[in-house]
Amino acid sequence: TQLLEQSPQFLSIQEGENLTVYCNSSSVFSSLQWYRQEPGEGPVLLVTVVTGGEVKKLKRLTFQFGDARKDSSLHITAAQPGDTGLYLCAGVNAGNNRKLIWGLGTSLAVNP
C-alpha cells in the first residue's frame, strides 16, 4: 500500500515566522499536488510538481519535489494569518494517473 506521510501533523506559529512542512513516501510518484483546505470548505489546489528536483514558487510559498520523486516540501516565508488551514499533499500513482494517494495533512495556525 502506498502511503504519504505528512509532518508535522499540527503547527502553531506567530505571524512573520517561517515554516516547512514535509510530505514523504517510500514510493515513487509521477507527480505530486499540494492543496490547502480552509475550515468548512473543500481543498483547493495550490501547485503541481512533476519533475524530480523541481522548485515552484507561489508568492511566499515555495514547493519542492524531491530528486527521486518520493518526497516534497512546502516552505512558507513570513507566514500570515491568511495562511491558516490544512495543507494536504497528494501523490499521483506512477502506474495509474487517475489514482491519488493522499497524506493526512498538516494543520497550520498562524497567530496574529
Place this chain on the structure above:
Amino acid sequence: NAGVTQTPKFQVLKTGQSMTLQCAQDMNHEYMSWYRQDPGMGLRLIHYSVGAGITDQGEVPNGYNVSRSTTEDFPLRLLSAAPSQTSVYFCASSYLMFSGANVLTFGAGSRLTVL
C-alpha cells in the same frame, strides 16, 4: 461559474434512513468522484466516474451507491445510514488527463451526522 455544487450542506439522519447527497459541476469535467474526510483518516475515495454511464468503486464503497446519468451530476446515495457514515463528504471533479495528473476541483462539502 459555480464550479462544483454540493447539497445539502448539513444533514442529520437516524440509523437506517436513506438519503442522497447531490453533486453538480458546470465545467464539463469527465471525471467526478466522492470522498469522505474523517479525523485521523484523511480523504478516502468512495466512488468515482470517468464519464456518463460509467462508475467504479474507490477504497471505501460499502454502504454507498452512485450513478452518472449526465456529465454534470453525480449523486451519492446512502442506502441505510449507519453511525460509521458520520463524516464530511466531498465531491470533486476534473478533466480526464491522458498523461499527468487529474487536478481536482472540490465542492464545499456536506456534513452528515447519523444518530
